[in-house]
Amino acid sequence: MTETPQSSGRAAAPAAGQAKIPRTERGRRTLRLILDAAAEEFGERGYHEGSIARIAQRADVAIGSFYTYFSSKEAVFRALVADMSRQVRDHVVPYILAAPDRLAGERAGLAAYLAFVRTHKALYRIIDESAFVAEDAYRRHYADVAEGYAASLQQAFGRGEISDGDWQVRAWAIMGMNVFLGLKFGVWDDERSVEDIAAAAHALIANGIGPR
Amino acid sequence: MTETPQSSGRAAAPAAGQAKIPRTERGRRTLRLILDAAAEEFGERGYHEGSIARIAQRADVAIGSFYTYFSSKEAVFRALVADMSRQVRDHVVPYILAAPDRLAGERAGLAAYLAFVRTHKALYRIIDESAFVAEDAYRRHYADVAEGYAASLQQAFGRGEISDGDWQVRAWAIMGMNVFLGLKFGVWDDERSVEDIAAAAHALIANGIGPR
């Protein structure tokens, strides 16, 4: 709940034309400070409880500077959602690709996801809250992930690694599974090891729960 | 998005001591009006965009009357979450119990759930938003469902209907699956038939996606 997610190293993406792009080094530095401060603020207090004044304070800039880079409270939130959506992806996808096959990748990906969530709880909260602050951004995030998932599964089928089936339903189902396991065992409960959970989920996805 | 969920027939439960219990028939009628109005308002506009004044207007009562029954905006929202949590359960559980075995029940339950969601989109939104307005209520809702799920699965295992496994992980995984399928194919997308989706999900849960 009280995490401190860095808004990554890369120069924070211009985020769909909402932020004014800084022209000097000083400007880039300030924008980064504001984005990180916003991530902390919204992560801890949520969108509606979070305040621009407090974001500015955390970033050690004046309120006016905030409005130099973002046209509104919602704009900075949207920028954050896009940024974090990318972060999760960039972190998890390599684990899936590195695995010997898709099923093993599923397991490794979930483990990586859980570990990432445990160290980036603010991120999780921000993406979820976007459903009520910037619904289009929320839908886009999950639609994108689901699409990638479905494509990846179909390719695995082509390689004979998994059975045939309904790719759309499978993608959304597995995605939902992972999100809820992340919520329960990543955000809320740190007790069990991520490998344990990934193994159990892997067994479920691979073989189902049918008898014998 | 523009649904009109009835707050059920029963005298709306006193909801964790927040609402003052009406002593006369008139009072009970007014409380019901307010609860239904609140469900509509929050369902359409969300918690933060929703206003007490508009709830009172929808219910055809004065603002002051609202505060006769609820001590705050949050209080009425909490009452709503508890009420709706119960509604979903009451609607879906019978379908699961009526099925010949747990696996068939899973399929019937999901179909019933999807159909219910399609006619109660406000309900869905309210429960989800509670994560950011009344986190404890949100956690309780899902913890309760997961617990019931896990117990139900274990019993099915005792009857030889499903394989052995990690009940906690399975419960959260399947729950997440259902929630996301409900979001995608219930709230967002009415195109595909609920039976189709339930069948595909059933296949996934029963046999997994492993090869052959």
Next chain:
DNA sequence: TCCACAGTTGAATAGTGGTTCAGGTTTCAG
């Protein structure tokens, strides 16, 4: 060195909407 533009500042503005309250009306037990 110089200056035009990028960046910074924070008090003031402006709109919002939850909550209160003092007094009126309805209900119903006795």
Next chain:
DNA sequence: CTGAAACCTGAACCACTATTCAACTGTGGA
């Protein structure tokens, strides 16, 4: 019938905070 409790009313209060803006400062190319 009667009065005390229950219920209803809605204007006014008040706290809160996103956003603006006019003046000031730093930066870096020429």
